[in-house]
Amino acid sequence: MRNSKLILNTQDENFYNQFVKLLSSCKAFYFNVAFINYSGLQLILNELKKCEERKVQGKVLTSTYLNFTELKALEKLKEFTNIQLKIFDCEEQNKGFHPKAYIFEYENEFKILLGSSNITASAFKSNIEWNIKTVLKKEENFLNDIFFEFNKLFELSYFVDEDFLNEYRDFKEENKETKRFSYAKRIKINAMQKKALHNLKFLREQNQDKALVIASTGTGKTYLSAFDVKQFNAKKMLFIVHREDILISARKSFEKIISNKEMGFFTGNKKDLDCEYIFTTIQTLSKHFKRFSSTNFDYIIVDEAHHIASKSYNCIKEYFKPKFLLGLTATANRTDKVSIYDYFDDNLAYEITLNEALDENLVSSFHYFGIEDLQSIDYQEVNLNDIQKLSKLLMVNKRVDYIISKMNFYDFSGDKRRALGFCVNKEHAKFMSEEFKKRGVSSKYLTSDDTIETRQLYINRLQSLSNDLQVIFTVDIFNEGVDIPNVNTLLMLRPTNSPIVFIQQLGRGLRKIEDKKFLTVLDFIGNHERSYMVTKALMGNRKIDKDSMKLSINNNFSNFSNAYIIMDEISKKRVLEQIENESFNTLKYLKEQYFEFKKAFNFNEIPRLTDFIEYTEYISILDFISYAKSYEEFILKVEKEENYKKICEDENFLKAIRFLQGLLPIKRPYEMAILKALIKEENLNIEKVSDYLSKYLHEVDIETCEHSFRYLAQEFFDSSQKERFLKLVTLDKMHLSLSEEFKMLLENDLKKQLLLETINYSLIEYKKIFSNTNYGKPFLKLYAKYNMQNIALLCNFNKIHSSFRGSGFLKYKEDFFLFITIEKDKFTKGSKYHNAFLSKDILTYSSKPSMSQDKGDGKKLIDNKKYNVKLHIFVRKFSHVDKKVQGFIYLGLANTFKYKNNKPIDLELKLEKELTSNLYEEFTKIID
Template sequence: MKLITNSSNKNFYNQFTSLLQSCKAFYFNVAFINYSGLQLILNDLKKCEEKGVKGKVLSSTYLNFTDEKALAKLREFDNIELKVFDCYSTSIGFHPKAYLFEYEEEYKVLIGSSNLTSSAFKSNIEWNIKTVLKKDDLFIKELFSDFNSLWSSSIDVSEEFLSSYKKFKTEQKSIENFSFKQEFKLNYMQEKALQKLDFLRNNAENKALVIASTGIGKTYLSVLDIKQFNAKKALFIVHREDILISARKSFETMIKDRTMGFFTGNKKDINCDFIFATVQTLNKYYTKFGKQEFDYIVVDEAHHIASKSYEFINKYFKPKFLLGLTATSNRTDEVSIFDYFDDNVACDIGLTEALDKSLVSSFHYFGIEDIKELDYENIDLNNIKKLSKFLMINKRVDFILEKMNFYGFSGDKRRVLGFCASKEHATFMSEEFNKRGIKAISLTSEDSIIKRENSIKKLQSSTNELEVIFTVDIFNEGVDIPNVNTILMLRPTNSSIIFVQQLGRGLRKNSDKEFLTILDFIGNHNRAYLIAIALMGKKRFDKDSIKLSVNNNFANFPNAYIIMDEISKKRVLAQIDSENFNTLKYLKEKFLEFKNSLNLKTTPMMSDFIHYDEYINVLDFISYSKSYEEFLCKVEKNEEYNRVCEDENFLKALRFIQGLLPIKRVYEFALLKYLILNESINLKEAQNYLTKYLINVSKDTISHSFRFLNEEFFDSAQKQRVLKLVFIKENTLYLTVDFKRVLEDKLKKEFFLDSLNYGLIRYEKEFGNIDYGLPFLKLYEKYNMLNIAQLCNFEKIHSSFRGSGFLKYKDDFFLFITIEKDKFTKGAKYQNAFLSKEIFTYSSKPSMSSEKGDGKRLVENKKFGVKLHIFVRKFSHVDKKVQNFIYLGLANTQSFENNKPINLKLKLDTALLDNLYEEFTKVIEEE
């Protein structure tokens, strides 16, 4: 007997589908079946039908919760008998949740709290028991006796029943439901951003940027912060007039004591408290307002702020606070958006975080093996003309329609966005769909904005016949179609970023849909693994973590179901295995993919990668080439980059700065940025400046950072490799003559500031402004041994702060543990393993004895007041690249045995997260 719950590495769904795939018959007795749950097992039910595995499904009309659409779909299967228990005729409630799977000699039974719904499968708090019973077991006989009794007294699901039930449910919906008006409740993004905005203003900052997907409450956030700021007069700027109307409605629902007006081509309400303006009109008439007239200005779609049409904001208006809202941090006109907001990012929410916090709609992704006639073996995915011709075949259209009809959708009307390879492909698809009786159109950049907007309105309408929009070069970002319930990926994935952007077009929450359906037609092209990378985002640690998630149906996504058929799954896993993520060929492809997917006309700077670090890590380029700029010289034809990289001092300085990335404390980078802009900084100035980044600023750590930058903790080899950037005189930090000379070159200075900004903004994303104490360690963050020397304020040469998995500083012991031994790992005879989420084994250094010195303090750490800090990695190297350690917090020695080495059992203060436990303990089975 086994308890089945939903967690980040296991769930009821995986148990359920495993049994359904292997049984010889099945019997379901379940109160509620809705389409969100049924859709997720359609593939398995189809396989049962093909194998001749028969089933009986009994549900009910209890509380009208069972979907008529789900029952209708079940009736399509020839191998399934379907009945419902009529709760209204009998006046009896019906609430069982039992699933019986028959095998040759036994039954495997799931019984507990889970209905056949998507939330019960994976995200709800559910308790279910799995048990295995012989066919002559008394309990099994009792179950079937009761099931057969209920079955005989239930109704066959006929067309007549479905029609009657649907009509009844429709009439029930038309009755006005009870509602209770509650105060507006902040979501995760809004709460996080409001706290940071308040912090920034308390430290004299007057502008900030919010980066978050469409539909998760950025406009409401601006209303809330304007209230928090207590602005008397505010300006809200957009680039499209239709956005103004919805923005004003958002403000009116929350602010009742201010007048509100428009400033557009047709209307100019200049005397209102809150003015909603289009940038086009404001650009012509901004002098109608005083420079300091607005306390607070909001710029929507703020990634456009560097363009000429927004120039007046920076040169004319002087608000007390400027807030930028955007779904992307893409640069325009060769200028970083971060520069315009003084690198103040109030929040930056990516897809995986938005899903984890339920900020977006849940989705059901189906990776489907494409038709066998499509062989990508000799197809260049970048040759769009050839690829389009390859995809434009009628058999594939029929296959796509077959899968659309099979999987269905959430809601009353199908609303589809189909992403194609080219304009020709989009036109072909719309024509073929119309021939088959499904109203469709193609939309591309050649179509007018008016046509695009009218088409979107038709798609959203419940009465218009338009069901599908096929597109290629629009809708990747920024377009808001709330009730889209189906996304079709109709070309091979060649960019994880574009894949996620397209997926995001359907993720806005909306009452017309319960979930988004994504149908991705995966061929045998050699880039299919990008899908897994895109879907994993920051949840991946290395290749193993990606493979674990693929094998586990991405169980660690609480708000999404990601299902690949077996052929697609094997193809993705094989590609992940064979791909080396650290070759120049791979890194160059990733770089060009990034540049092309964002339509960047100029070379991306490091800060351009920050919002996309779930999918591409600029530090991989640095790791390969020692600096980002040297990597650019390898992949871009640019004489200016080649020129600056000929300067040895420039490279020595750049390698030092970028070699510290990702930074684990903010002090050094903040001080360097201040120095580049001001040439000197004393201890008091440093303390004032650092309050922008941290709640608590440590004077001791400032002094240590001064000395670190002054190279006092560098060994002789390090000093030869890097340029000395600063010197200390009378407790003041100054730039050296050599570094000032390098900074005289405008492009070189831009590169240094970009490196520092990247480090500072990424640090804020990962650490916020929290003080983690000394040593400055955050749970589950990644570290190497040299990081620890810096974070302890270690006052000796930092390269000496190394060891064979064991370091110490005063009463802090740092244990660095590699789980899987390989040819790179010294001391492969050590046995380190997790026995549970709290208990793990650890072998000390061979010289340690439990009777004296560090060994005695280790085995009796509580008695001696020693803190044991635990750092773990699974492998020392992946694709020949050294892996960092994950900090798991503090532990205490529970027991020990033997000497030289000592074998210990340690207990973590904080139990491992489910996904980390799986990462460290589960072995990937090779095919």
């Protein structure tokens, strides 16, 4: 490393002397250190005082790691007016804090001490310590990396104020040496809750009176509802649960957040009618709801809201008239023919996926081991859907011994093994339980034949430390909706044929509790042709293309911050080969995914588009639409469905549904929101439509509304588009009406349902990705995916959109749009251009062959700032994957950094926001 020196504590030199020298001469300092003791702080007090007198500003970040930081040291540092002092709460973040970095800023450079020394007297001079001193110029990328990480940690941490010091002092005085201090125990709003609260407030500002939150068990839904009740300032609140055992914990959660309200129960045994906040079960409420007036509660919360379609909830749907209704659920999987989104006016306030929950540290960390199944088990001759043959294949004693040996080898977190084993069928579950018992492992099998009371009895025994039950084997009854907090082991004993089922099963062990450090997942991967499904499940929406999956496998899924995913070499090789050889766009593959989805949720009917919303990162209806032009036409290819066959014989219906689904996924809400309003109203003007759009956007742009009116009226369509798509509206002086052809379609109940379903699906998915931010013009969100055809719409291009084209280069007014493909394939092999990332913020780009530096667009390109030209950068790695065109990821704005040559001009572009590490790796790593 240039300008670097190893610093040791010896008779000739020591860390302390280097430290004091740098502190006494710098113009600012930044310390990131695991712990600070007064013994070390005292030794640098003189230099810190001089810094204060010289008005040298400092930031100091330390932690609660192992309770080593001394209270006296924090109190003394707080006396300095020039120092911002923050503390990283290790218990809240569920992470150790080990950095020892001291950054000193000078006029033209930074000097950095990086190594092993904390701020203690022994670390300064007498301990065996290794530290490196390095000098970095201010423009060096490495320095940007350092400050990016420091600022991220500083943002996550608490300021050390009097409240913190008092709480830390109390903790120290109680001498809780075996316990870990956490300032966060006062219930801090987590990232999911913060976003949801923002969205709930926004919806109410748009006069919406209900909303839905979807988040997995353990991510803080009940606390979220309490925070929102407080934000709403509800005078009377009703909290409804499905099971009585949840009531007490729900009330306790509310009491931690709200202290000025009287809280009570409304159950079979207790009816606290006079309390301001009441917690009840739907069973009791449905029988006695008329003991309250219809307007008694201004805020009602429905827990496990996916049950709201059942008759027992009619009192909520028809009798009570709250000012706001909030639905909480871990799944939007409907229980009848009605979508849960319909009940909440499609107001999905927030949904958190497994990957997001892991990233935000809302669920337990897990250690996944992909283990090669017993070599004598040959899956290749067995259809995985032939359950009887499959179970017979797996019910062998040798495999039981193998599973127990691996279970004992990897062991578990905690004092007792609490395992769930997921089996093929009831016979397999029974077999496993009996064979485990023979080998001295206490176990039980539970199936749908067992009553809820029996299931709960054995769940309680599994959780109890005093009971010897270690393993419950099951089939599908624990896939969803069951909360067994201290499960610490999952045994995946059947081939994974569906990423959705895998994720449901994984979720059963991810409840985060204090005594569980991690969940152990043992997955026995056989030689069947669907081994790669586990990778699809684990990656979810992290995958960009096949290379993403292969890169993650080769890197042991390093892009998971709160999980360890390890596959043995044989399983890894098998999965990589399958990913390479599988085409994800064939009818055979898509059909299998469709029927696995139906099977996972026991659908006896055709799944609706909104049924897929919760599982978009594992199965996408866009693939079905891409293959068959519409979801309805895909259904005709895989199902014998007379109703769909009949409606698809209507050419106008096909032209309408293809147009709507051809817009998916929508990149702005205007067109679909306008259509939804128009179906309700039959005619609209610009002033009226802005009220409907305000539900989706903080700021509604009137110019874009007008453009959307004209777009829907096909003013920007070419002749072939007008032939392909039905004209849904007519436009007269910015007054929009339904076309006669579209009205006729809407007279048919099924056609209307499917058309509205597409519109609703598009808007719910839009809100999930884009929230309610107005991205201006052009309407572009960082890291969202786009194709070149999207840009005309998002710029409000006011001519025929198909004329807005170019080969990797588009422009509209002072916006230039550069579309860059990194890797050449057979679709781009004729290209002479070399596009690559040189760093996280520098990439190369070759202009159109006709461009020169001294005129026109070429002149503006090389000096974009001078000409006020914005360069929008879109990048993809491959043009096609499995013969399917790939979208571009929007990387934001860039400016020309260097350039050379003419016709074409070769440029280096500097991004205004550098790439994330994951994206940089995606774009630069080559996978063989």
